[in-house]
Amino acid sequence: MGPSSDPARVDLHLREKVALVTASSEGLGFACALRLAEAGCQVAICGRRPDVLERARAEIERRTERPVTAIPADLTKPEQIDALFQEVPRRLRRLDVLVANPGGHVPYGGLEDLTEEQWYQAFELLLMSAVRLSRLAVPLMRAQGAGDIVFITSSTVREPPQHLLLSNALQAGVTGFAKTLSRSLASYNIRVNVVAPGYFDTGRVRRRIDDIVEREHVPRQSAALQVAGDVPLGRIGTAGELAELVTFLVSRRAGFLTGATIQIDGGSSHSLF
Template sequence: MDLGLKGKSVLVTAASKGLGKASALEFAREGAKVTIASRNLEELKRAAGEIELATGQKVTVVQMDVTREEDIERAVKTAAEAGNGLDVLVTNAGGPPGGTFDDFADEAWMGAFELNLLSAIRLIRTSLPYMRAKGGGRIVTITSTSIKQPIQGLILSNTIRAGVNALTKSLSVELAKDQILVNTVAPGRIATDRVAELDQAKAEASGKSVDEVKAEMSGQIPLGRYGLPEEFGRAVAFLGSFANTYITGQALLVDGGMVKAL
Protein backbone atom coordinates (compact mmCIF):
# COMPACT_ATOMS: atom_id res chain seq x y z
CA MET A 1 0.00 0.00 0.00
CA ASP A 2 1.23 3.47 -0.90
CA LEU A 3 0.74 5.61 2.20
CA GLY A 4 1.00 8.83 0.23
CA LEU A 5 3.82 10.12 2.41
CA LYS A 6 6.58 10.59 -0.14
CA GLY A 7 7.86 14.15 0.13
CA LYS A 8 5.47 15.01 2.98
CA SER A 9 6.79 17.04 5.89
CA VAL A 10 6.56 15.23 9.23
CA LEU A 11 7.46 16.37 12.76
CA VAL A 12 7.80 13.74 15.49
CA THR A 13 8.58 14.85 19.05
CA ALA A 14 10.40 12.89 21.76
CA ALA A 15 11.91 10.95 18.87
CA SER A 16 15.48 10.29 20.00
CA LYS A 17 14.45 6.83 21.19
CA GLY A 18 11.51 4.55 21.92
CA LEU A 19 8.10 5.05 20.35
CA GLY A 20 8.92 8.42 18.82
CA LYS A 21 12.03 7.12 17.09
CA ALA A 22 10.18 4.03 15.85
CA SER A 23 7.44 6.24 14.41
CA ALA A 24 9.92 8.58 12.73
CA LEU A 25 11.67 5.59 11.17
CA GLU A 26 8.46 4.36 9.56
CA PHE A 27 7.67 7.79 8.11
CA ALA A 28 11.18 7.96 6.68
CA ARG A 29 10.77 4.49 5.17
CA GLU A 30 7.79 5.90 3.26
CA GLY A 31 9.88 8.73 1.82
CA ALA A 32 8.71 11.54 4.09
CA LYS A 33 10.84 14.55 5.01
CA VAL A 34 11.15 13.84 8.73
CA THR A 35 12.13 16.23 11.50
CA ILE A 36 12.76 14.74 14.93
CA ALA A 37 12.91 16.65 18.20
CA SER A 38 13.91 15.91 21.79
CA ARG A 39 15.84 17.39 24.68
CA ASN A 40 19.05 15.34 24.32
CA LEU A 41 20.92 16.58 21.25
CA GLU A 42 23.47 13.77 21.20
CA GLU A 43 20.82 11.06 21.35
CA LEU A 44 18.85 12.95 18.73
CA LYS A 45 21.78 13.05 16.32
CA ARG A 46 22.44 9.37 16.91
CA ALA A 47 18.81 8.52 16.16
CA ALA A 48 18.85 10.64 13.01
CA GLY A 49 21.97 8.85 11.81
CA GLU A 50 20.39 5.45 12.39
CA ILE A 51 17.21 6.42 10.55
CA GLU A 52 19.18 7.88 7.64
CA LEU A 53 21.29 4.72 7.41
CA ALA A 54 18.22 2.49 7.43
CA THR A 55 16.15 4.50 4.94
CA GLY A 56 18.44 6.71 2.87
CA GLN A 57 16.29 9.70 3.82
CA LYS A 58 17.78 12.87 5.30
CA VAL A 59 16.46 13.60 8.78
CA THR A 60 16.37 17.08 10.31
CA VAL A 61 17.02 17.41 14.05
CA VAL A 62 15.97 20.14 16.45
CA GLN A 63 16.64 20.24 20.18
CA MET A 64 13.41 20.86 22.07
CA ASP A 65 11.99 20.70 25.56
CA VAL A 66 8.23 20.14 25.13
CA THR A 67 7.51 22.12 28.30
CA ARG A 68 8.99 25.28 26.74
CA GLU A 69 6.69 27.16 24.39
CA GLU A 70 9.56 28.90 22.59
CA ASP A 71 11.18 25.52 21.90
CA ILE A 72 7.95 24.21 20.41
CA GLU A 73 7.62 27.22 18.13
CA ARG A 74 11.22 26.79 16.96
CA ALA A 75 10.77 23.06 16.34
CA VAL A 76 7.62 23.50 14.25
CA LYS A 77 9.23 26.31 12.26
CA THR A 78 12.33 24.18 11.65
CA ALA A 79 10.21 21.27 10.39
CA ALA A 80 8.21 23.57 8.12
CA GLU A 81 11.35 25.12 6.65
CA ALA A 82 12.96 21.71 6.10
CA GLY A 83 9.86 20.20 4.52
CA ASN A 84 8.28 23.07 2.60
CA GLY A 85 5.45 23.35 5.14
CA LEU A 86 4.07 20.82 7.56
CA ASP A 87 1.78 17.93 6.69
CA VAL A 88 1.97 15.59 9.69
CA LEU A 89 2.46 16.14 13.41
CA VAL A 90 3.10 13.36 15.91
CA THR A 91 2.92 14.60 19.50
CA ASN A 92 4.88 12.53 21.97
CA ALA A 93 6.50 13.09 25.35
CA GLY A 94 7.97 11.00 28.11
CA GLY A 95 5.66 9.86 30.87
CA PRO A 96 5.38 11.52 34.28
CA PRO A 97 6.68 9.67 37.35
CA GLY A 98 4.84 6.68 38.74
CA GLY A 99 3.09 6.72 42.10
CA THR A 100 -0.26 6.88 43.84
CA PHE A 101 -2.49 9.84 44.72
CA ASP A 102 -0.91 10.41 48.14
CA ASP A 103 2.55 10.66 46.58
CA PHE A 104 1.98 13.88 44.66
CA ALA A 105 1.49 17.54 45.53
CA ASP A 106 0.39 20.29 43.16
CA GLU A 107 3.85 20.70 41.64
CA ALA A 108 3.85 17.13 40.32
CA TRP A 109 0.36 17.51 38.87
CA MET A 110 1.33 20.74 37.14
CA GLY A 111 4.48 19.12 35.82
CA ALA A 112 2.50 16.22 34.33
CA PHE A 113 0.02 18.65 32.78
CA GLU A 114 2.78 20.69 31.15
CA LEU A 115 4.70 17.63 29.97
CA ASN A 116 1.90 15.64 28.41
CA LEU A 117 -1.21 17.75 27.82
CA LEU A 118 -0.08 21.36 27.46
CA SER A 119 2.76 20.25 25.17
CA ALA A 120 0.26 18.60 22.81
CA ILE A 121 -1.96 21.69 22.89
CA ARG A 122 0.94 23.98 22.03
CA LEU A 123 2.36 21.72 19.32
CA ILE A 124 -1.01 21.44 17.61
CA ARG A 125 -1.79 25.15 17.92
CA THR A 126 1.58 26.07 16.42
CA SER A 127 1.26 23.54 13.60
CA LEU A 128 -2.27 24.36 12.45
CA PRO A 129 -1.44 27.44 10.35
CA TYR A 130 1.02 25.40 8.29
CA MET A 131 -1.46 22.56 7.76
CA ARG A 132 -4.28 24.92 6.87
CA ALA A 133 -2.02 26.62 4.35
CA LYS A 134 -1.53 23.25 2.64
CA GLY A 135 -5.24 22.42 2.67
CA GLY A 136 -5.12 19.63 5.24
CA GLY A 137 -2.95 17.45 7.41
CA ARG A 138 -2.71 14.64 9.90
CA ILE A 139 -2.20 14.80 13.66
CA VAL A 140 -1.41 11.75 15.78
CA THR A 141 -1.13 11.99 19.54
CA ILE A 142 0.68 9.24 21.41
CA THR A 143 -1.02 8.37 24.68
CA SER A 144 -1.35 5.07 26.58
CA THR A 145 -3.77 2.20 27.05
CA SER A 146 -4.65 3.94 30.32
CA ILE A 147 -7.09 6.06 28.29
CA LYS A 148 -9.27 2.92 28.28
CA GLN A 149 -8.15 1.13 31.44
CA PRO A 150 -6.20 2.95 34.19
CA ILE A 151 -2.83 1.46 35.09
CA GLN A 152 -2.19 0.92 38.79
CA GLY A 153 0.54 3.16 40.18
CA LEU A 154 0.46 5.64 37.29
CA ILE A 155 -2.19 8.10 38.46
CA LEU A 156 -0.53 11.14 36.88
CA SER A 157 -0.30 9.48 33.48
CA ASN A 158 -3.79 7.96 33.76
CA THR A 159 -5.34 11.34 34.38
CA ILE A 160 -3.38 13.53 32.00
CA ARG A 161 -3.34 11.14 29.05
CA ALA A 162 -7.13 10.86 29.31
CA GLY A 163 -7.11 14.62 28.75
CA VAL A 164 -4.98 14.21 25.62
CA ASN A 165 -7.47 11.67 24.31
CA ALA A 166 -10.34 14.08 24.98
CA LEU A 167 -8.41 16.83 23.19
CA THR A 168 -7.87 14.52 20.22
CA LYS A 169 -11.55 13.61 19.98
CA SER A 170 -12.66 17.23 20.29
CA LEU A 171 -10.21 18.44 17.66
CA SER A 172 -11.25 15.74 15.21
CA VAL A 173 -14.63 17.48 15.03
CA GLU A 174 -13.34 21.05 15.01
CA LEU A 175 -10.65 20.43 12.38
CA ALA A 176 -12.65 18.24 10.02
CA LYS A 177 -13.63 21.29 7.98
CA ASP A 178 -9.91 21.91 7.40
CA GLN A 179 -9.36 18.33 6.18
CA ILE A 180 -7.12 17.67 9.18
CA LEU A 181 -7.57 14.19 10.62
CA VAL A 182 -6.75 13.72 14.31
CA ASN A 183 -6.26 10.37 16.06
CA THR A 184 -4.46 8.90 19.04
CA VAL A 185 -2.37 5.73 19.20
CA ALA A 186 -2.14 4.10 22.60
CA PRO A 187 0.74 1.72 23.34
CA GLY A 188 0.43 -1.22 25.68
CA ARG A 189 3.54 -3.06 26.83
CA ILE A 190 5.95 -2.11 24.06
CA ALA A 191 9.61 -3.02 24.62
CA THR A 192 11.02 0.47 25.20
CA ASP A 193 13.27 2.01 27.85
CA ARG A 194 10.20 3.51 29.54
CA VAL A 195 8.53 0.11 29.94
CA ALA A 196 11.81 -1.37 31.15
CA GLU A 197 11.91 1.32 33.86
CA LEU A 198 8.33 0.52 34.89
CA ASP A 199 9.16 -3.20 35.06
CA GLN A 200 12.21 -2.44 37.18
CA ALA A 201 10.18 -0.28 39.57
CA LYS A 202 7.51 -2.97 39.89
CA ALA A 203 10.16 -5.59 40.54
CA GLU A 204 11.71 -3.53 43.32
CA ALA A 205 8.32 -2.81 44.90
CA SER A 206 7.22 -6.45 44.81
CA GLY A 207 10.52 -8.13 45.65
CA LYS A 208 10.43 -10.06 42.38
CA SER A 209 12.97 -10.21 39.61
CA VAL A 210 12.51 -8.20 36.44
CA ASP A 211 12.17 -11.45 34.49
CA GLU A 212 9.35 -12.55 36.79
CA VAL A 213 7.58 -9.23 36.31
CA LYS A 214 7.93 -9.46 32.54
CA ALA A 215 6.60 -13.01 32.56
CA GLU A 216 3.58 -11.95 34.64
CA MET A 217 2.86 -8.99 32.36
CA SER A 218 3.27 -11.09 29.22
CA GLY A 219 0.78 -13.53 30.70
CA GLN A 220 -1.83 -10.77 30.71
CA ILE A 221 -1.39 -10.17 26.98
CA PRO A 222 -3.32 -12.53 24.68
CA LEU A 223 -0.46 -12.54 22.16
CA GLY A 224 1.85 -13.58 24.99
CA ARG A 225 4.63 -11.04 24.51
CA TYR A 226 5.58 -7.38 24.63
CA GLY A 227 5.14 -5.46 21.39
CA LEU A 228 8.05 -4.24 19.29
CA PRO A 229 8.62 -0.51 18.71
CA GLU A 230 8.36 -1.01 14.95
CA GLU A 231 4.93 -2.63 15.35
CA PHE A 232 3.78 0.51 17.10
CA GLY A 233 5.51 2.81 14.59
CA ARG A 234 3.66 1.24 11.66
CA ALA A 235 0.30 2.04 13.28
CA VAL A 236 1.32 5.67 13.78
CA ALA A 237 2.57 5.96 10.21
CA PHE A 238 -0.73 4.68 8.79
CA LEU A 239 -2.97 6.97 10.84
CA GLY A 240 -0.61 9.85 10.07
CA SER A 241 -0.61 9.06 6.36
CA PHE A 242 -2.62 10.22 3.39
CA ALA A 243 -3.75 6.67 2.72
CA ASN A 244 -5.87 7.32 5.81
CA THR A 245 -8.68 9.42 4.40
CA TYR A 246 -11.66 8.62 6.64
CA ILE A 247 -10.42 7.66 10.11
CA THR A 248 -10.49 10.53 12.57
CA GLY A 249 -11.27 10.99 16.25
CA GLN A 250 -10.28 7.41 17.03
CA ALA A 251 -8.09 5.79 19.66
CA LEU A 252 -6.12 2.82 18.33
CA LEU A 253 -4.71 0.52 21.02
CA VAL A 254 -1.51 -1.27 20.03
CA ASP A 255 -1.43 -3.69 22.94
CA GLY A 256 -1.61 -7.29 21.72
CA GLY A 257 -5.17 -7.50 23.03
CA MET A 258 -4.18 -6.65 26.62
CA VAL A 259 -6.97 -4.19 27.40
CA LYS A 260 -10.31 -5.93 27.90
CA ALA A 261 -12.49 -2.82 27.74
CA LEU A 262 -14.99 -2.61 24.88
Protein backbone atom coordinates in the same frame (compact mmCIF):
# COMPACT_ATOMS: atom_id res chain seq x y z
CA MET B 1 17.74 -0.49 -4.22
CA GLY B 2 17.56 1.43 -0.89
CA PRO B 3 15.63 0.15 2.13
CA SER B 4 12.90 2.74 1.57
CA SER B 5 12.01 1.20 -1.80
CA ASP B 6 11.20 -2.33 -0.58
CA PRO B 7 8.69 -3.61 -3.20
CA ALA B 8 6.96 -5.77 -0.56
CA ARG B 9 5.77 -2.61 1.22
CA VAL B 10 2.35 -1.21 0.35
CA ASP B 11 2.63 2.31 -1.08
CA LEU B 12 1.15 4.62 1.54
CA HIS B 13 1.37 7.72 -0.66
CA LEU B 14 3.54 9.47 1.92
CA ARG B 15 6.43 10.21 -0.44
CA GLU B 16 7.87 13.70 0.14
CA LYS B 17 5.32 14.52 2.86
CA VAL B 18 6.87 16.47 5.72
CA ALA B 19 6.41 14.77 9.09
CA LEU B 20 7.35 16.08 12.52
CA VAL B 21 7.62 13.37 15.18
CA THR B 22 8.30 14.68 18.68
CA ALA B 23 10.34 13.00 21.45
CA SER B 24 11.86 10.87 18.75
CA SER B 25 15.54 10.29 19.45
CA GLU B 26 14.64 6.96 21.13
CA GLY B 27 11.69 4.69 21.83
CA LEU B 28 8.29 4.85 20.14
CA GLY B 29 8.97 8.29 18.65
CA PHE B 30 12.19 7.09 17.03
CA ALA B 31 10.43 4.04 15.56
CA CYS B 32 7.67 6.26 14.11
CA ALA B 33 10.20 8.65 12.57
CA LEU B 34 12.14 5.75 11.05
CA ARG B 35 9.04 4.11 9.59
CA LEU B 36 7.75 7.41 8.16
CA ALA B 37 11.13 8.04 6.56
CA GLU B 38 11.04 4.50 5.12
CA ALA B 39 7.62 5.33 3.68
CA GLY B 40 9.19 8.31 1.90
CA CYS B 41 8.52 11.23 4.28
CA GLN B 42 10.92 14.05 4.95
CA VAL B 43 11.16 13.64 8.70
CA ALA B 44 11.94 16.11 11.48
CA ILE B 45 12.79 14.75 14.92
CA CYS B 46 13.37 16.29 18.35
CA GLY B 47 14.51 15.46 21.87
CA ARG B 48 16.37 17.18 24.69
CA ARG B 49 19.82 15.52 24.54
CA PRO B 50 21.66 16.74 21.42
CA ASP B 51 24.07 13.76 21.29
CA VAL B 52 21.27 11.17 21.40
CA LEU B 53 19.30 13.19 18.85
CA GLU B 54 22.28 13.36 16.52
CA ARG B 55 22.76 9.60 16.80
CA ALA B 56 19.09 9.05 15.92
CA ARG B 57 19.34 11.42 12.95
CA ALA B 58 22.38 9.57 11.61
CA GLU B 59 20.73 6.16 12.16
CA ILE B 60 17.54 7.07 10.25
CA GLU B 61 19.57 8.63 7.45
CA ARG B 62 21.78 5.55 7.24
CA ARG B 63 18.83 3.16 7.14
CA THR B 64 16.60 5.11 4.75
CA GLU B 65 19.07 7.15 2.70
CA ARG B 66 16.86 10.19 3.30
CA PRO B 67 17.94 13.46 4.94
CA VAL B 68 16.51 13.96 8.44
CA THR B 69 16.08 17.30 10.24
CA ALA B 70 16.97 17.10 13.94
CA ILE B 71 16.14 19.98 16.28
CA PRO B 72 16.86 19.84 20.03
CA ALA B 73 13.72 20.75 21.98
CA ASP B 74 12.21 20.13 25.41
CA LEU B 75 8.45 19.66 25.07
CA THR B 76 7.83 21.06 28.54
CA LYS B 77 9.25 24.45 27.43
CA PRO B 78 6.84 26.57 25.33
CA GLU B 79 9.64 28.69 23.85
CA GLN B 80 11.40 25.53 22.63
CA ILE B 81 8.21 24.29 20.96
CA ASP B 82 7.92 27.73 19.32
CA ALA B 83 11.51 27.44 18.09
CA LEU B 84 10.80 23.95 16.72
CA PHE B 85 7.95 25.37 14.68
CA GLN B 86 10.09 28.19 13.37
CA GLU B 87 12.73 25.71 12.22
CA VAL B 88 10.65 22.91 10.67
CA PRO B 89 8.69 25.06 8.15
CA ARG B 90 11.79 27.16 7.47
CA ARG B 91 13.89 24.10 6.62
CA LEU B 92 11.25 21.81 5.11
CA ARG B 93 8.78 24.44 3.88
CA ARG B 94 5.57 22.69 4.95
CA LEU B 95 4.08 20.34 7.51
CA ASP B 96 1.83 17.46 6.49
CA VAL B 97 2.06 15.11 9.47
CA LEU B 98 2.41 15.68 13.20
CA VAL B 99 3.02 12.74 15.51
CA ALA B 100 2.62 14.36 18.92
CA ASN B 101 4.46 11.98 21.22
CA PRO B 102 5.29 13.34 24.68
CA GLY B 103 8.13 10.89 25.45
CA GLY B 104 9.19 10.23 29.00
CA HIS B 105 7.06 8.87 31.80
CA VAL B 106 5.22 10.64 34.62
CA PRO B 107 5.45 9.49 38.27
CA TYR B 108 3.24 6.74 39.70
CA GLY B 109 1.18 7.39 42.80
CA GLY B 110 -2.16 8.36 44.30
CA LEU B 111 -3.51 11.61 45.70
CA GLU B 112 -1.29 11.69 48.76
CA ASP B 113 1.91 10.66 46.96
CA LEU B 114 2.06 13.34 44.28
CA THR B 115 3.28 16.88 44.83
CA GLU B 116 1.86 20.03 43.25
CA GLU B 117 5.11 20.38 41.29
CA GLN B 118 4.81 16.84 39.89
CA TRP B 119 1.27 17.64 38.76
CA TYR B 120 2.41 20.80 36.96
CA GLN B 121 5.40 19.06 35.33
CA ALA B 122 3.19 16.29 34.02
CA PHE B 123 0.59 18.84 32.88
CA GLU B 124 3.27 20.62 30.80
CA LEU B 125 4.60 17.37 29.31
CA LEU B 126 1.41 15.46 28.56
CA LEU B 127 -1.39 17.97 28.03
CA MET B 128 0.20 21.33 27.26
CA SER B 129 2.70 19.89 24.78
CA ALA B 130 -0.26 18.42 22.84
CA VAL B 131 -2.07 21.78 22.96
CA ARG B 132 0.99 23.84 21.98
CA LEU B 133 2.05 21.51 19.16
CA SER B 134 -1.50 21.60 17.76
CA ARG B 135 -1.78 25.39 18.00
CA LEU B 136 1.33 25.71 15.86
CA ALA B 137 0.70 22.82 13.45
CA VAL B 138 -2.95 23.43 12.61
CA PRO B 139 -2.55 26.88 10.96
CA LEU B 140 0.13 25.43 8.65
CA MET B 141 -2.04 22.44 7.77
CA ARG B 142 -5.10 24.62 7.21
CA ALA B 143 -3.14 26.87 4.87
CA GLN B 144 -2.02 23.80 2.92
CA GLY B 145 -5.56 22.37 2.80
CA ALA B 146 -4.72 19.04 4.50
CA GLY B 147 -2.92 17.44 7.41
CA ASP B 148 -2.75 14.44 9.69
CA ILE B 149 -2.20 14.46 13.45
CA VAL B 150 -1.68 11.50 15.75
CA PHE B 151 -1.39 11.84 19.52
CA ILE B 152 0.40 9.06 21.40
CA THR B 153 -1.24 8.47 24.79
CA SER B 154 -1.60 5.17 26.67
CA SER B 155 -3.96 2.21 26.77
CA THR B 156 -4.68 3.26 30.35
CA VAL B 157 -7.08 5.90 28.95
CA ARG B 158 -9.61 3.08 28.51
CA GLU B 159 -8.94 1.20 31.75
CA PRO B 160 -7.24 3.57 34.21
CA PRO B 161 -5.15 1.68 36.82
CA GLN B 162 -5.23 2.83 40.45
CA HIS B 163 -1.53 3.63 40.75
CA LEU B 164 -1.46 6.03 37.77
CA LEU B 165 -3.58 8.95 38.97
CA LEU B 166 -1.48 11.62 37.25
CA SER B 167 -1.31 9.89 33.90
CA ASN B 168 -4.99 8.87 34.04
CA ALA B 169 -6.14 12.45 34.61
CA LEU B 170 -3.96 14.03 31.93
CA GLN B 171 -4.14 11.36 29.21
CA ALA B 172 -7.93 11.57 29.45
CA GLY B 173 -7.48 15.31 28.83
CA VAL B 174 -5.42 14.67 25.69
CA THR B 175 -8.04 12.19 24.45
CA GLY B 176 -10.85 14.72 24.93
CA PHE B 177 -8.75 17.43 23.31
CA ALA B 178 -8.02 15.23 20.28
CA LYS B 179 -11.64 14.17 19.86
CA THR B 180 -12.89 17.76 19.95
CA LEU B 181 -10.15 18.87 17.58
CA SER B 182 -11.00 16.09 15.12
CA ARG B 183 -14.54 17.40 14.72
CA SER B 184 -13.53 21.04 14.30
CA LEU B 185 -10.74 20.25 11.80
CA ALA B 186 -12.46 17.64 9.61
CA SER B 187 -13.84 20.25 7.22
CA TYR B 188 -10.26 21.47 6.63
CA ASN B 189 -9.23 17.97 5.58
CA ILE B 190 -7.19 17.54 8.75
CA ARG B 191 -7.60 14.16 10.45
CA VAL B 192 -6.85 13.72 14.14
CA ASN B 193 -6.46 10.32 15.82
CA VAL B 194 -5.06 8.91 19.04
CA VAL B 195 -2.88 5.81 19.42
CA ALA B 196 -3.05 4.27 22.88
CA PRO B 197 -0.18 1.83 23.51
CA GLY B 198 -0.07 -0.99 26.02
CA TYR B 199 3.40 -2.30 26.94
CA PHE B 200 6.23 -1.81 24.43
CA ASP B 201 9.87 -2.76 24.59
CA THR B 202 11.34 0.74 25.06
CA GLY B 203 13.25 2.78 27.65
CA ARG B 204 11.93 2.29 31.14
CA VAL B 205 9.89 -0.82 30.29
CA ARG B 206 13.04 -2.47 28.90
CA ARG B 207 15.02 -1.52 32.01
CA ARG B 208 12.35 -3.05 34.28
CA ILE B 209 12.49 -6.29 32.26
CA ASP B 210 16.30 -6.35 32.35
CA ASP B 211 16.20 -5.94 36.16
CA ILE B 212 13.89 -8.95 36.53
CA VAL B 213 16.00 -11.09 34.18
CA GLU B 214 19.11 -10.24 36.19
CA ARG B 215 17.48 -10.68 39.59
CA GLU B 216 15.40 -13.81 38.95
CA HIS B 217 17.33 -15.46 36.08
CA VAL B 218 14.09 -16.00 34.14
CA PRO B 219 13.70 -15.88 30.33
CA ARG B 220 13.14 -12.40 28.93
CA GLN B 221 9.63 -13.21 27.73
CA SER B 222 8.41 -14.25 31.17
CA ALA B 223 10.07 -11.19 32.70
CA ALA B 224 8.24 -9.04 30.12
CA LEU B 225 4.93 -10.63 31.09
CA GLN B 226 5.64 -10.01 34.77
CA VAL B 227 5.84 -6.33 33.87
CA ALA B 228 2.96 -6.23 31.40
CA GLY B 229 0.54 -8.62 33.13
CA ASP B 230 -2.10 -10.51 31.19
CA VAL B 231 -1.32 -10.02 27.48
CA PRO B 232 -3.32 -12.52 25.38
CA LEU B 233 -0.71 -12.41 22.59
CA GLY B 234 1.85 -13.54 25.16
CA ARG B 235 4.46 -10.80 24.71
CA ILE B 236 4.95 -7.04 24.79
CA GLY B 237 4.97 -5.00 21.59
CA THR B 238 7.91 -3.82 19.52
CA ALA B 239 8.24 -0.13 18.76
CA GLY B 240 8.15 -1.03 15.05
CA GLU B 241 4.66 -2.51 15.45
CA LEU B 242 3.36 0.75 16.90
CA ALA B 243 5.13 2.69 14.14
CA GLU B 244 3.33 0.62 11.47
CA LEU B 245 -0.03 1.64 12.95
CA VAL B 246 0.90 5.32 13.20
CA THR B 247 2.22 5.34 9.62
CA PHE B 248 -0.97 3.76 8.32
CA LEU B 249 -3.09 6.26 10.28
CA VAL B 250 -1.35 9.31 8.80
CA SER B 251 -1.51 7.90 5.28
CA ARG B 252 -4.41 8.60 2.95
CA ARG B 253 -5.22 4.88 3.09
CA ALA B 254 -6.81 5.75 6.44
CA GLY B 255 -8.65 8.65 4.79
CA PHE B 256 -12.04 7.98 6.48
CA LEU B 257 -10.55 7.58 9.95
CA THR B 258 -10.69 10.56 12.27
CA GLY B 259 -11.59 11.13 15.91
CA ALA B 260 -10.62 7.55 16.81
CA THR B 261 -8.62 6.27 19.75
CA ILE B 262 -6.93 3.06 18.66
CA GLN B 263 -5.54 0.75 21.28
CA ILE B 264 -2.50 -1.39 20.48
CA ASP B 265 -1.85 -3.67 23.44
CA GLY B 266 -1.64 -7.34 22.39
CA GLY B 267 -5.27 -7.79 23.44
CA SER B 268 -4.76 -6.75 27.09
CA SER B 269 -7.77 -4.50 27.37
CA HIS B 270 -11.09 -6.02 28.49
CA SER B 271 -13.21 -3.14 27.19
CA LEU B 272 -15.44 -3.58 24.15
CA PHE B 273 -14.58 -0.19 22.56
